[in-house]
Amino acid sequence: MTTAQIALAVALCLVLLPLGLAKIAAVPFMRRAAAHLGMSAGHYRVIGALEVAGAVGLLLGPVSVPLGVAAAVGLALLMAAAAVVHLRHGDPPARAVPAAVLALAVVAYAGVAIAAG
Template sequence: MFLATAVLSVLLALGFIAAGLPKALAHPSAKAEAHHLGHSVVTFRVIGMLELAGAAGAVLGLWLRPLGVTAVTALLVLLAGAVRAHLRAKDALKAVVPAALFGAVALAVLLLRLAAS
C-alpha cells in the first residue's frame, strides 16, 4: 500500500508544482487566468505558493503522516475552490476537469494514508 501511496503522492506533487509555479511566479498566462476567474494577481500568487507547499507536504508526508494528511486535505480544499471559481466564471467543462481529476487523485492519496494507520 505504501508504494501506491508514494506513486500517487509524487504524481500529485508534480501536478501541483506544474500548476503552482506559474501562479507563484506571476507568469503572464497565470495573470490572465487570475483576471478571468476574478482574482487579483496577488491572490493567485498566494494560491500558487499554497499549491507548492501542498506538493511538498504531500511528498514529505510519506514519512511524516500527519503532515501528509494535512497537506492533501488542504489541497482538496484548494481544488474545491478551483472548481467553484471555474463554475462561477461559467467556464466550459474542460476547464473544470483537471481540478476534478486532481481531486480524485488527492482523495485517493488521503484514503490510502488514512487506511495505512
C-alpha cells in the same frame, strides 16, 4: 508507507509544483487566468504558494502521515474551490474537470495514507 502512497505523492507533485510555481512567478498564462477569474495577481500567488506547500506536504507524507493527510485535505479543498470558481465564472464544465480530478486524486492519497497508517 506504501508504493501507492509514494506513487500518488510523486504524480500529484509533478502536476501541482509546476502550476503553483507558475502562479507564484506570475507567468503571463497565469496572469491571464487570474484576470479571467477576476483575481489579482497577488491573490493568485497565494493560491500558488498553497499549491506548492500542499505538494511538499504530500512528499513528506510517507515520513509523517498526519502531515500528508493534512496536505491532502487542504489541497482537496483548494481544488474543489477551483472547480467551483471556474463554473461560477461561466467557464464550460470541461475547464473545471482538471481541478475536480486533482481533488479526487488527493482524496485518494489521503485514503491510502490513512490505510497505510
